[in-house]
Amino acid sequence: MKIALAILAAAALGFPFVFRGPYPQHLAILVMLYALLGSAWNLLGGFAGQVSLGQAIFFGAGAYTSTLLAQHAGLSPWVGMIAGALVAGALALAIGYPCFRLSGHYFAIATIAIGEIAGIAVTNWDFGGGAVGLFLPVGTEGLLSFQFHRSKLGYYYVLAAMLLATLLLSAWLRRGRAGYYWRAIREDQPAARSVGVPALRFKQIAIVLSAALTACAGTFYAQYVLFIDPGSVLPLSLSIQICLVAVLGGVGTVIGPLLGALVLVPLSEATRVLLGGSGRSLDLVVYGLLIMLISVFEPAGIAGIARRLGLTAR
Amino acid sequence: MTCELVAQALVSGLLAGFVFALIAAGLSLIFGVMEIVNFAHGEFLMLSMYLSYFLNASLGWDPLVALPLNAVALFLLGVLVYYALIRRVLRAPMLAQIFATFGLSVFLQNLAQFLFRPDFRMVATTMATGRIALGGVFISRPQLVAAIGAVLTTGLLYWLLTRTETGKALLATAEDRQAASLMGIDPDRMFALSWGLGAACVGVAGALLSTFYYVFPQVGGIFALIAFVAVALGGFGSVTGAFLGGIIIGAVESLAGVFVAPAVKNIFVFAIYLVVMLVRPRGLLGKQ
Numbered sequence: 001m002k003i004a005l006a007i008l009a010a011a012a013l014g015f016p017f018v019f020r021g022p023y024p025q026h027l028a029i030l031v032m033l034y035a036l037l038g039s040a041w042n043l044l045g046g047f048a049g050q051v052s053l054g055q056a057i058f059f060g061a062g063a064y065t066s067t068l069l070a071q072h073a074g075l076s077p078w079v080g081m082i083a084g085a086l087v088a089g090a091l092a093l094a095i096g097y098p099c100f101r102l103s104g105h106y107f108a109i110a111t112i113a114i115g116e117i118a119g120i121a122v123t124n125w126d127f128g129g130g131a132v133g134l135f136l137p138v139g140t141e142g143l144l145s146f147q148f149h150r151s152k153l154g155y156y157y158v159l160a161a162m163l164l165a166t167l168l169l170s171a172w173l174r175r176g177r178a179g180y181y182w183r184a185i186r187e188d189q190p191a192a193r194s195v196g197v198p199a200l201r202f203k204q205i206a207i208v209l210s211a212a213l214t215a216c217a218g219t220f221y222a223q224y225v226l227f228i229d230p231g232s233v234l235p236l237s238l239s240i241q242i243c244l245v246a247v248l249g250g251v252g253t254v255i256g257p258l259l260g261a262l263v264l265v266p267l268s269e270a271t272r273v274l275l276g277g278s279g280r281s282l283d284l285v286v287y288g289l290l291i292m293l294i295s296v297f298e299p300a301g302i303a304g305i306a307r308r309l310g311l312t313a314r
Numbered sequence: 315m316t317c318e319l320v321a322q323a324l325v326s327g328l329l330a331g332f333v334f335a336l337i338a339a340g341l342s343l344i345f346g347v348m349e350i351v352n353f354a355h356g357e358f359l360m361l362s363m364y365l366s367y368f369l370n371a372s373l374g375w376d377p378l379v380a381l382p383l384n385a386v387a388l389f390l391l392g393v394l395v396y397y398a399l400i401r402r403v404l405r406a407p408m409l410a411q412i413f414a415t416f417g418l419s420v421f422l423q424n425l426a427q428f429l430f431r432p433d434f435r436m437v438a439t440t441m442a443t444g445r446i447a448l449g450g451v452f453i454s455r456p457q458l459v460a461a462i463g464a465v466l467t468t469g470l471l472y473w474l475l476t477r478t479e480t481g482k483a484l485l486a487t488a489e490d491r492q493a494a495s496l497m498g499i500d501p502d503r504m505f506a507l508s509w510g511l512g513a514a515c516v517g518v519a520g521a522l523l524s525t526f527y528y529v530f531p532q533v534g535g536i537f538a539l540i541a542f543v544a545v546a547l548g549g550f551g552s553v554t555g556a557f558l559g560g561i562i563i564g565a566v567e568s569l570a571g572v573f574v575a576p577a578v579k580n581i582f583v584f585a586i587y588l589v590v591m592l593v594r595p596r597g598l599l600g601k602q
Contacts, residue, residue: 098588101595103595106546109543110546110591116539117584121578124575124578243409244416247410247413282424285421287420287424288421288422289421290417291414291417292414292421295403296403296406300407
């Protein structure tokens, strides 16, 4: 596990020196963004077993909070990122308290419902730019202002650091008491509660952490693209993609979401580059087919293949 | 005036609700028998609508006359999907099952876009046209026909499930897979049958909708999302609950559209789901 992480970290550090073009670097940023989002989902959906299909709310909360704070109060995106994480955490508490009474599919559908409500609400929210969206003020380049115009390297390393921190946090949580409590809740909640696991409190911890990390990724996205609208940061399809990355990588493993993103993002880009462009969506036909094939032949995700090859320990 | 407006909104909402109810009933049947949520349900609906469209455009058949053909075609598609895809993920974790059907939905939707282009199409000729005035309330005739058709089909499904031997075998499999198989019921055949019947329900719904709704590759998404909520609202696995859920959602959507704003009507649909869930965490008619 440690060796695998070290190799990955070294690969991530060296990648921009081997691939100097903007497109490979953009691809790597997308991979890391989805790996981060998938890892955040995994805390809640993988470790604690509460399948959320509404992660876009937290992503949107991060993107909108930091953007609105920058536009109206001139605050640094880094302050905005913390504020966004706090907003998302508060939203998560408010969502978790009633929804954690629901189990299985009922919880998943409830998160879809809340996500759709958020999407519609923001689309009709004039102060937040409504359906038109918000353009970020273009400022000076630099780490402090969280904008890099001349090359993508700045974004690349900021995101790599964020992802590394998330993976370490995730590994630490999994080994610790929270990890054991979450697994107990996931496997059998009544049994876990009967031996004194405070189920609601630990599910709340999972959703708040998951939301805060997702919101940080949302702020990163806003700074990277410099434009946000409900269609790009709040759609149901984003929530599903996030979940898909974690599931195809391997649910409940630390490295799974990263593996999932490493396979899924280049796959979707490759089909788009090779087959897209005709405007007839042949790329998505192939993409859908591939998702079916992976679900059928490798239901435990890519981490399952890695485990069989002896690359990672369980 | 307001009274008439309420009546008008309620009537159109209920008419739409009956069709939602039929779509949801099919989804709920599949879930009830094998606990798999079919994320491709909306795409089944879309394919049925295209079938109606092309039969109408090339042969001049009225979608309402060709309706049995839609039911049979979608039944076969459902059975095919079961044997080709679902059967292989029966023992997989819930998430892998969800993504098998999600992949199918992406595949079918974009295949339709590839083959049929993203154009909006409309069935040109159907015998159900115009509207009926009832007091101060106007009823669109195609919508009325669709609602009646949806109620009859759901009734037929209910009769099939509760009164025939095959239906009882289906319900027994839903209740307890192992016990049913000990009684000589082949679960595999029952699973295939539930996919066939669930898809046939949207087959009928698609034919009915095609008389007054645009046909395009993404059309299923709108109805599928509403059907998910209707199924969960009624209680997963309960066909009657799904029917009830569909009707409630139709009424809420229409009333909110008239009295609040059409742009935010779905907020009320999702909010009503959340409110009901707080009171009954397993849906209106689900086993609590």
